[in-house]
Amino acid sequence: xxxxxxxxxxxxxxxxxxxxxxxxxxxxxxxxxxxxxxxxxxxxxxxxxxxxxxxxxxxxxxxxxxxxxxxxxxxxxxxxxxxxxxxxxxxxxxxxxxxxxxxxxxxxxxxxxxxxxxxxxxxxxxxxxxxxxxxxxxxxxxxxxxxxxxxxxxxxxxxxxxxxxxxxxxxxxxxxxxxxxxxxxxxxxxxxxxxxxxxxxxxxxxxxxxxxxxxxxxxxxxxxxxxxxxxxxxxxxxxxxxxxxxxxxxxxxxxxxxxxxxxxxxxxxxxxxxxxxxxxxxxxxxxxxxxxxxxxxxxxxxxxxxxxxxxxxxxxxxxxxxxxxxxxxxxxxxxxxxxxxxxxxxxxxxxxxxxxxxxxxxxxxxxxxxxxxxxxxxxxxxxxxxxxxxxxxxxxxxxxxxxxxxxxxxxxxxxxxxxxxxxxxxxxxxxxxxxxxxxxxxxxxxxxxxxxxxxxxxxxxxxxxxxxxxxxxxxxxxxxxxxxxxxxxxxxxxxxxxxxxxxxxxxxxxxxxxxxxxxxxxxxxxxxxxxxxxxxxxxxxxxxxxxxxxxxxxxxxxxxxxxxxxxxxxxxxxxxxxxxxxxxxxxxxxxxxxxxxxxxxxxxxxxxxxxxxxxxxxxxxxxxxxxxxxxxxxxxx
Amino acid sequence: xxxxxxxxxxxxxxxxxxxxxxxxxxxxxxxxxxxxxxxxxxxxxxxxxxxxxxxxxxxxxxxxxxxxxxxxxxxxxxxxxxxxxxxxxxxxxxxxxxxxxxxxxxxxxxxxxxxxxxxxxxxxxxxxxxxxxxxxxxxxxxxxxxxxxxxxxxxxxxxxxxxxxxxxxxxxxxxxxxxxxxxxxxxxxxxxxxxxxxxxxxxxxxxxxxxxxxxxxxxxxxxxxxxxxxxxxxxxxxxxxxxxxxxxxx
Numbered sequence: 070x071x072x073x074x075x076x077x078x079x080x081x082x083x084x085x086x087x088x089x090x091x092x093x094x095x096x097x098x099x100x101x102x103x104x105x106x107x108x109x110x111x112x113x114x115x116x117x118x119x120x121x122x123x124x125x126x127x128x129x130x131x132x133x134x135x136x137x138x139x140x141x142x143x144x145x146x147x148x149x150x151x152x153x154x155x156x157x158x159x160x161x162x163x164x165x166x167x168x169x170x171x172x173x174x175x176x177x178x179x180x181x182x183x184x185x186x187x188x189x190x191x192x193x194x195x196x197x198x199x200x201x202x203x204x205x206x207x208x209x210x211x212x213x214x215x216x217x218x219x220x221x222x223x224x225x226x227x228x229x230x231x232x233x234x235x236x237x238x239x240x241x242x243x244x245x246x247x248x249x250x251x252x253x254x255x256x257x258x259x260x261x262x263x264x265x266x267x268x269x270x271x272x273x274x275x276x277x278x279x280x281x282x283x284x285x286x287x288x289x290x291x292x293x294x295x296x297x298x299x300x301x302x303x304x305x306x307x308x309x310x311x312x313x314x315x316x317x318x319x320x321x322x323x324x325x326x327x328x329x330x331x332x333x334x335x336x337x338x339x340x341x342x343x344x345x346x347x348x349x350x351x352x353x354x355x356x357x358x359x360x361x362x363x364x365x366x367x368x369x370x371x372x373x374x375x376x377x378x379x380x381x382x383x384x385x386x387x388x389x390x391x392x393x394x395x396x397x398x399x400x401x402x403x404x405x406x407x408x409x410x411x412x413x414x415x416x417x418x419x420x421x422x423x424x425x426x427x428x429x430x431x432x433x434x435x436x437x438x439x440x441x442x443x444x445x446x447x448x449x450x451x452x453x454x455x456x457x458x459x460x461x462x463x464x465x466x467x468x469x470x471x472x473x474x475x476x477x478x479x480x481x482x483x484x485x486x487x488x489x490x491x492x493x494x495x496x497x498x499x500x501x502x503x504x505x506x507x508x509x510x511x512x513x514x515x516x517x518x519x520x521x522x523x524x525x526x527x528x529x530x531x532x533x534x535x536x537x538x539x540x541x542x543x544x545x546x547x548x549x550x551x552x553x554x555x556x557x558x559x560x561x562x563x564x565x566x567x568x569x570x571x572x573x574x575x576x577x578x579x580x581x582x583x584x585x586x587x588x589x590x591x592x593x594x595x596x597x598x599x600x601x602x603x604x605x606x607x608x609x610x611x612x613x614x615x616x617x618x619x620x621x622x623x624x625x626x627x628x629x630x631x632x633x634x635x636x637x638x639x640x641x642x643x644x645x646x647x648x649x650x651x652x653x654x655x656x657x658x659x660x661x662x663x664x665x666x667x668x669x670x671x672x673x674x675x676x677x678x679x680x681x682x683x684x685x686x687x688x689x690x691x692x693x694x695x696x697x698x699x700x701x702x703x704x705x706x
Numbered sequence: 707x708x709x710x711x712x713x714x715x716x717x718x719x720x721x722x723x724x725x726x727x728x729x730x731x732x733x734x735x736x737x738x739x740x741x742x743x744x745x746x747x748x749x750x751x752x753x754x755x756x757x758x759x760x761x762x763x764x765x766x767x768x769x770x771x772x773x774x775x776x777x778x779x780x781x782x783x784x785x786x787x788x789x790x791x792x793x794x795x796x797x798x799x800x801x802x803x804x805x806x807x808x809x810x811x812x813x814x815x816x817x818x819x820x821x822x823x824x825x826x827x828x829x830x831x832x833x834x835x836x837x838x839x840x841x842x843x844x845x846x847x848x849x850x851x852x853x854x855x856x857x858x859x860x861x862x863x864x865x866x867x868x869x870x871x872x873x874x875x876x877x878x879x880x881x882x883x884x885x886x887x888x889x890x891x892x893x894x895x896x897x898x899x900x901x902x903x904x905x906x907x908x909x910x911x912x913x914x915x916x917x918x919x920x921x922x923x924x925x926x927x928x929x930x931x932x933x934x935x936x937x938x939x940x941x942x943x944x945x946x947x948x949x950x951x952x953x954x955x956x
Contacts, residue, residue: 131843134763135822135823136823136826137766138770138830139769139867141763141769143768146766153846194843195840196846198836198838199836199896200891200897200898202890204860205856206853210847228860228864233864233866237863244830245831245835248833254827309764309765321743343737345745346741350765453791518840519840522840566751566752568744588749600870612757618759618817621757
């Protein structure tokens with residue numbers, strides 16, 4: 070099937086206006102008759118639930134955390150992009166659009182990305198109005214910093230806690246609607262299934278994580294804002310609870326999963342310290358504004374960093390990409406780090422690390438200024454490693470961080486299932502094959518504040534409110550199935566813990582479907598994952614019962630989904646015989662080791678359709694048409 | 707490292723709880739405190755025993771989910787550090803470690819080390835926001851904010867809502883938490899409009915949820931992982947006084 074993104078016709082800059090001119094509206098007094106489910110309360114979910122509640126819809130918002138404020142958007146450090154052009158350095162909506170398209174290696178949908186760039190400015194206005202304490206200069210104006218993949222300073226920030234402040238802004242807007250009675254919050258609730266009635270998404274089944282009770286909720290539309298799937302690698306910068314369950318179970322109910330192979334490996338994370346490691350911690354990319362990345366020139370050099378003289382250091386990003394230098398995009402920086410470590414020039418006891426050195430910046434602007442800019446990051450680094458990065462360079466290494474793939478959506482953020490909308494990292498639409506820094510926060514809030522309030526109205530205006538109730542057979546069936554699959558897990562009573570399986574899956578994924586993939590490694594993964602999955606269903610050990618707070622059971626359900634999803638990822642990576650963005654196939658590279666894209670054969674989004682447990686999924690494609698940009702070889706040299 | 711743990715185990719909200727003894731063996735100093743507990747839990751599962759339930763999520767000190775009292779101190783001995791960022795290098799081989807949940811009247815125990823902190827959400831819902839509608843906001847630079855004010859607002863806004871301040875307070879008070887939100891918004895022009903109403907609603911909610919009052923012990927500041935200062939409580943009190951004298955309450 071050839072998929073249609075349903076982008077409005079006309080010039081790029083007028084598409085969104087045209088859509089809004091022609092869309093159908095729901096009368097204000099009819100809005101309260103509609104019920105909308107929002108799953109996830111990160112930037113996308115909280116902003117969507119707050120905005121929809123404010124419009125007058127009845128919203129049920131769900132999150133697995135104990136409070137909506139704890140969703141993992143909170144951990145984003147560096148900043149949020151917008152085309153305000155406050156620094157007068159040549160930015161514009163078109164430039165932000167172009168940088169995002171180019172950063173995504175020309176694998177995203179033009180119209181969506183342009184809309185994202187166009188509403189970016191409204192986001193900053195909105196957040197300031199909510200009281201988000203962005204950084205300011207002495208005149209009281211908002212301050213900007215630069216970020217990877219851009220030559221303008223368009224990133225707004227709140228110290229190293231931008232995600233936290235933006236999420237608290239959205240959470241406060243959400244709290245206001247809870248008080249107004251338009252939003253009902255369901256915390257410690259995990260979505261286990263989506264309910265489809267007559268081909269449309271009309272509800273979800275959830276597990277109350279405190280009592281274990283399974284129940285269903287009916288609505289007129291469902292928004293999934295459930296984030297990404299980087300935890301398929303076990304070790305990632307995601308929160309421990311981040312999972313693919315909501316989107317994967319929607320996929321199993323017929324929603325197409327697009328581009329699962331596009332995963333972002335972030336270049337600046339704290340290296341793994343041992344077997345016990347449970348997660349990896351990111352050091353904001355903003356550090357690359359002042360930090361210089363280097364390794365020793367010769368392999369096997371075990372001297373301490375200060376013993377290595379300047380002329381025996383290789384500042385490889387500055388050398389290879391002189392115009393972007395240390396601010397080269399994430400995919401390129403990560404791969405470059407892997408390369409130098411593969412050459413035996415990696416640092417630290419494991420040899421999987423590179424230096425991020427602030428000595429030059431401290432000399433240039435002083436330690437005080439560096440502390441002011443990055444103080445909390447340096448503190449965090451010291452807590453984890455016990456090292457003082459003002460005195461010696463940081464050690465960093467790439468780690469799985471963000472996933473560009475997600476459920477397929479059209480221009481309205483609606484999946485192929487009518488009534489099922491997907492927002493934020495959970496969808497596939499805006500970042501192509503690689504996301505630029507400070508763009509995830511932008512997309513989450515754009516979708517929630519400024520896109521879904523319009524597009525969902527176009528859908529609801531064409532339906533009748535309250536069509537289904539939870540006593541209908543589809544809901545009952547969904548609940549029975551969820552209960553049965555939980556019972557199945559608890560009955561296994563094997564020998565290996567859920568964590569052991571997750572760690573093994575992570576190793577398979579990292580080694581074979583990680584930063585560098587090959588036909589051979591992917592074929593191997595496609596053999597190993599089903600084997601591990603079979604073993605899981607035979608010998609996983611879960612303690613406790615279903616009718617109580619049971620963290621092992623929660624993890625088991627998520628890992629069971631990762632064990633299926635990992636295979637889909639490898640399959641997608643195997644069909645994409647090109648290198649683009651975060652997807653690097655070793656067979657497709659230049660002599661210098663740069664990615665080789667194949668626009669003739671792969672300029673499409675791959676959207677996978679579930680065909681049952683024993684069949685291979687079917688791939689559909691959405692051709693990507695570029696009317697406003699020239700498909701160039703991405704160069705940051 | 708080998709350690710002896712005394713961990714609070716409690717099956718459910720209405721069940722009795724008690725400290726149980728566990729051995730943590732072969733612990734590396736590079737592990738985080740929660741990774742040490744992971745190791746203990748893996749061992750318990752293998753033996754067919756129920757693992758210790760504890761709240762955690764981001765494991766990078768920002769989500770505010772982890773909530774343990776370690777050797778009598780919420781978040782443990784390390785200053786300005788959440789449990790998830792506390793590393794075993796701060797303990798010694800052979801140490802005995804006591805691990806309990808956050809204790810407070812307003813935080814009932816759900817299971818083991820997990821407590822219900824939804825009271826904090828309800829304090830926020832009472833008024834911890836600026837009533838800004840989505841859309842229609844003026845240009846972000848239309849209202850200038852002096853850098854010093856923005857900085858103080860940010861100092862207060864760093865609160866992660868973990869509730870350690872409540873757990874450390876002999877009165878089980880949420881004054882530092884509430885003060886942080888009130889001070890954050892009252893320091894910005896955008897938050898000034900609703901400041902009087904906000905402080906009244908939030909402090910009312912605080913009392914209704916069963917949080918105690920502040921009697922200047924400053925234990926909250928001592929344990930706050932984000933270093934939120936008690937000066938903000940003075941700001942809260944000032945805002946409250948102002949609201950009583952300048953504005954009629956609804």
